[in-house]
Structure formats: structure tokens, C-alpha cells
Amino acid sequence: MNEVTKIDGIGSSVRRTEDKKFLTGKGKYTDDINRPGQVQAYFLRSDVAHAKIKKIDIKNAQSAPGVIGVFTGDDIAADKVGGPICGWVVPCRDGSATKEPPHPLLAQGKVRFVGDAIAVVLAETAEQAKSGAELIDVDYEELSPVVDFENAGDGAQIHDEVPNNCYFDWELGDEKATADALSGAKKIVKLRVRNNRLVPNAMEPRCALAEFDNLDDSYTLHTTSQNPHLTRLVLAAFMFAIPESKLRVIAPDVGGGFGSKIYVYIEEAVCVWASKKVGRPVKWTADRTQAFLTDCHGRDHVNDVQLGLDENNKIVGLRVDTVCNLGAYLSAFSVVVPTYLHGTLLSGQYDIPAIYTNVKGMATNTVNVDAYRGAGRPEATYLLERTMETAAREVGMDPAEFRRINFIPKDAFPYQTQVALQYDIGDYEPHLDKAMEMIDYSNFEKRRAEAAKRGMYRGIGISSYIEACGLAPSAVVGALGGRVGLWESASVRVNPTGTISVFTGSHSHGQGHATTFAQIVADKLGIPMENVEVVHGDTDKTPFGMGSYGSRSLASGGSAISKAVDKIINKSKKIAAHLLEASEDDIDFKDGKFVVGGTDKEKAFGEIALAAYVPHNYPLETLEPGLEENAFYDPTNFVYPSGTHIAEVEVDPATGVVQVVDWAACDDFGNLVNPMIVEGQVHGGIAQGIGQALLEDAHYDENGQLLTASYMDYCMPRADDLPSFKVGYTTTPSTVNDLGVKGCGEAGAIASPPALINAVIDALSPLGVTDMSMPATPQKVWKAIQDSQSVAAE
């Protein structure tokens, strides 16, 4: 590598090029954009969880000050606009299909959760729209709400199309082989765990600004999306039945997503529809309460686990029976999250000869549940790593050693799991060893004893996780019920002076693509990074692409860019051969120069670019002018990041407060493009996992009212709830893509909850505490301590 690439190529912690606009208040988020003549939308939402709508009276609202229009589900239905669709379905055990009830944009005859939209009011100002909505009179016939998802089958039927409120009942693995393995096991460890319900809480609330141009019958939608092309496809093809070319979707700066901004929400579609209806741009911005009520939530599982061990404490079989809550309607990826993104991960890092899982997806009168950072993989990791820790305790082994003897050995890759996935490569002991070293595992008992002197209970907890990301091989996706391909696209345009514009189908909402992607291009072409511009987020500018989620941007989007650059280099070699009067086979590309091997004849990359656009001396008879290439990259397998996180906590028995005192994360993400950005992703993921384990819980009461609908009630992690983190790496480059990269966005959120809960249980183990549910709030921990003491006193 030449000096330039050493500074800012692959592997360098280059400072982010996108920072300055955000640091100076010049970012452009959707709510920062306004259009002349725009009206504001406000959605009247159901305040009951389950009811028939007998009558909606909009008369008074229509004549309210500033109100331009009031519309209900009947108006949408009259224009035959469809609702959001489910992007992935699975077959049921009985051979039937996933039940897919309709999801009207505005309620049609029934409301199914608190927050379900009933009407939209458009007015000159947001305040007038809200005041107008208050004048709408809705007459409900209340029905019995279904909130407890474990018993939802016995509740009132929410959709005619979904008998027993069960969307699907799915299985994976060999049930008989697993039953045989468990019946022959020397010991069976049983555990029931709950994965608590979370609200993603990207700091930027959702927002949409739609406008209609009646000169060419086209729409433009600015929206808070992680995947503007998917939004365009769903809106145009499935909801409005208009050509994609008549809808431009722009996702400008987006203030975090974490999965919650993948899907097309009803508000976006209603704004698009209404912009034509009233002939003015329509803007809607969620306030935080609406975000809590209507953004898709995450997790919400109960898992019954049985793990069988032989006489050597080796795992012989695993059975997991899961019931999960999918809410009132089937959101886009709600079905795949608890099935193929969850059941397929149940082998973890372990050599498990027999696995079977059954998952039931239930409908309830709560908002939809879909992907949230990790999406299925945190749930799999949580149940498995809690069970591993419990098993180690029950057989009296050190939890680290118990994991070690059950790891898939290094020489067993590629490793075919019993739950469909084939891990291409991995090496698990090194990250366990390194994490133990980072946290000084061997001296932990001294620290526990020292803490005890201060009256504190200190504990340590391990989590060794694996995830499948870099979604995804399209053929596999299709075979498993996915309705989309999951390749990624890139277009690399070399400008006449040799600068580069990269157009990517990925979308950055905090991940730093403008920097990371530019590093890849700069490194491969041997040019300065500042000569590379990355364009994303606008369907009029970028090639059709699948967007960012599932830790796929680098593995899939970065690989597409890398492939497009390879094509640029290949074409450039042809041009160089012509200019240098040499054979193409003799041209080497190195350090940004095309050199005739063994000579000093060379052309710089910029000279090739100029020749391509000013083709006066150019092989026009065999080669087109210009230098711009597209690539669509479809991976051949998932990529499999893995790692070990170890948490150390202190519990104050007087208050039940759990303090995270140390954290070691050692991850194998394959090759790193920008270690600084990777580390930031790990930090953020761990914080969300600690949030899940200690603080966060979305709670509906028995009437289906969301009790945690503000930051007063839903406890987000604050700076003083968290420690600083020790982050380290091991490296087995992925064999799936040329860059050797895996994915790092979700790992922290996947790894951390079981590490933390295992540490809390370890801290309280001297008291006989063996279980703790998430979130381990002070009240819950304090009660566990009190209960253990009263047991001891009896």
C-alpha cells in the first residue's frame, strides 16, 4: 500500500466525514424540511385496545378552524389503496400457511390496539389539526382485549382470518431425534425465560412529508426510512398500484433506526394519498408518545428450554418451545424474526447433535412487534446463554470451561448446524480467552470477597454468542418464505478528473457509511479518500437497493461497492493497455497506477479516467467510453460474527440496584474497515442490551393500555447507568465475501443481556438465587434478596 492508503484505507480509524454537518446543526432530517403550502396531518388514534367502530362523526372537525380535510378508512377504501404487506411468511406445522389478515391504513370497522389510526385531520398548522381531531366523535362497541400473548389462543378473536389468534405455528429441526437425545441424556437442564418487550426508540421520531405534482402525476416522499427503495416498491406496487417511476422516496439524514424504520408505516402511505387528495404537500411528525404507541416494538418472547447433557457434560440435545407476541397486525418482517432469524441460531457456538424448536406467533391487542436491533438473534442468544450458565452451575463446572468443552472445534468448519445454517468459519476459544483476560477473570473471586467486605454482592457473567447477518443469499431467502431478494447494489462513477461518486443501495442512519465506503474505494483504487463521495438515500439517485438492517451494510453493500470497483479496475486496465501500447495481461494495478510489468511505463488512475471521458486516443472500436460500473452482489451465505462478552456487576442489597462495574467484549467481526466506527457500534449495542437487561420494559395493562409510553415511564439508559467498555477483537475473515468482513451493528445488543443477567444471578448465588427475569430492576432484585432471606430463615 502507498502512503495515502495507509492513512485512510481499509483498517484505519479515519474520523468520520459526515460529522461536521451534524456537529454544526446542519444535518437535514425529514422534520427539518418544509414545503411551501404544506398542511400538517394529525392522526386520531384509538384509545381503546379492541373495539368495533359503530360510528365516526367527523362533522365538527371538518368545520374547525384551519382544517382542510378529515378522512377515514372509507375514503381510503374508496380509492382502493392497499395496506402494508408482510414481506416474509413461513409454513405452519400442519401444512397451512401463515395467516395474513388485512391491515387497513385507517381503521375499517374495528380497532385492534391503542394507537390504531381511525382518521386523519389535515390543517394549516399541527395544532389546528390536533384540535380538529379532538372534535371527531367515535362510537365504539368495546370488545374484550387480548393482552397476555401466552394465553391469546383463549382470547377474543382479533381477526376473522386468524383462528385462535395464532398467525403461525412453525417448527425447525428433528423433533424425534431431539426427543431421543433428551431421553438418553444423563441430565436435562430446564429453564423458562422471558425476553421482555422493548421499544426501539431511535431519537428521531418518525416523520413523513409527501407532495404530489399534478403536472406529471408523480409523488415525492421524504421519510424516516432505513430503506427508501423498499419503501418505494411497497408503496408503488402494493399500496397505490402506480409505476415506481411516479414515486420518489428520499430518506435524508435519519436519526437512528434500530429496525424500527425498516417498514412502511400507515402514516407514510396516508400522507402520500392525502397529498393528491388535497393538492398540497402533507407533513406528519410523530411526537414521542405516538412513537411509543405506534412504532413497531421488539422481542416479547417466552421460551421453554430443555438442554440434555451426557456424563461428560457434553450437550446431546436441545429443545426450545417458544411463544411470541406479534401484536395487532403482521408487520413486514415480524414473521421471520422469531422463526428463521431465531430458530436457526439455536446452536450458538456449540456442537449440538440434535435440536428441535417450535414457535407460535400470536396476535394480541398491542402494537405490532417486528425487528429491533438483533431481531431474533438476541432472543436465541439469551435463552441459550442463560441455559448454558444454569447448566454449568447445576453440574458444578466453571461456566467458561463448560462452554469451552462444548464449543464447535476450530477444525470443524464449515460446520453444519442442526437448524439449517452452515457456519463457514469461526474460532471460539480465542475470544473467550481474550475476554477472560480483559476482565481478569482468574482474580474475580478476590474482587467478590473485597466487595462482600463492603456489603456488596459482586457477580460475573459470560455470554458467548453467534449471529447470522449480512442478509442474505436470495435463493435461500426465497426457499424459506422471503418475498424479496436480499442482494445489495452499488454504482461507482469515476468522474473525468478521477474523483469518484459511489451510489449505494445501503442507507446510513448513524453507521458512518460515507466514511467506511469511501475507505474501501480509496484503498482499492489507491486514491485519497476525500476524492470519494458516497451518495445514498434517494431513489432518484441510487440504484435499486435493499437498505440497511441485519448488519448487512458492509458485508452486502460494501461487497457490492468492492465488486463495482473491480470492474472499474478491469476496464481501466484495458484503457491503460491501449495508452501504453501493451498487452492488457501485462498491466499491473498498484498504488493507484497502471504499470506495464517490468518496465517504468505507467499511467496514473486520473489519466485513465480522463482518457475514458476524452477518448481521443482510445480503443473505441472495442471499448465504450466512460468509466462507470454497477454491481449487484448476492452473498452465497450469511456471515457469522461471534464473540464473548463478560459482565461484572455489584448489587447493593439495601436497594437492589445493580451497578455494571466492568465490561469486556471480545468480538470476531472478520476484517475491520474502520475500527473506530466498529467500536462505536459495539458500545451502542451493549448499551441497548444493558437497557434491556436492567431498565427497559414496554408494559401493557390488562386493558391494553401502554403504561410505558413516555421517557418518564420507559427507562432509557442514561450516561450514568452505564460503565465504560473494554472492547477487543479476534479475527477469522469471512470466507463469504472478498473483503473478509462480517457485521458489527447488532452484536452488542445480542451478546449483552445474558452476560448481564448471568452476572446478577452469580452475584446473588450465595443467597440461593437461581433465576432473574429482565429487566432486573432494583425492586425485582431487592425482592429476590428478601425472598431468599425469608427462605433461609424458615
Add this chain to the structure above:
Amino acid sequence: MGEISLKLNGKLETRDVADNTLLVDFIREHVGLTGTHVGCDTSQCGACVIHLDGVSVKACTILAKQAEGADITTIEGLADGDELHPMQEAFHENHGLQCGFCTPGMVMSAVEMVTKNKDISEDEIREGLEGNICRCTGYHNIVQSVKAGAAKMGGKN
């Protein structure tokens, strides 16, 4: 309705606004400076923090009318032309931001904290940021940024 005049980033701004207009709406909607963000409706998230007469204030929590005649600095007014404020520079150097949405409030809170306490400790930083929520960074790099910013602003820690 009523006329409100205040100094915003050194410039006198006068607008005729409804009496119940929040300061943050005055800044965003009426003056058009959109760097100050709104992330919640309960004064918890801190994305809207500005400086009012040198004190950090959540602009969603006071009426524009209460700021009549005040001297207000928003994130747009922090840098000196093209030269970033040392705290902005520190956030850049230490990867103290990801999606950028909470960043204006974080930086404004950090500047005030450090102005009051140049030798600020890590615990004091974490406690001081209690009113600013970030969902991306896990705060680790924000804390590092504030420490580095404090050093650039003359602190000894």
C-alpha cells in the same frame, strides 16, 4: 399573538407568534434554525438544549415569550465561522456521535458543564449528561469527547 424579540446567535430576531409558542418552535419553525431537535414531549431527551443567557436550557420546556430579550446560542452559533468549537472538535475526534440527532443537545450541555467546571471528572460528566439521551453511542465515546473537550477548553483532567 404577540411580538417577541430575542438575540439568536448574535442576531436580533423578531417574530409575531402565538402566546403558547414554545421556544424550540420559535427557533425551528419561525426562525428556521433546525439544528435544535425535538426528540420527546416530556423534557427528558435533551435534543433541544440551547444556551439562554449562558445557561443550558431545554428549549421545549419554556415559552418563547419567557425568552423575550434573552441572548440565545444554538448549535448553529457555537462554531467560530468555519472553526469548530473545541467541544465540537472533540466530539469529531472521539467519535462522539453516530446518527447525529441527539448531538446538538449533547454538545450544548457539554459546553455549559465544562464552562462551569473545567476540571470535570468522568463521574461528573456522566451525571451531568443525565438529561441528554443518546440511543446510538452507549455514551462511552460521548464521555471521552467531553473529557477531551474539557482539556481543550483548559481543564486539567
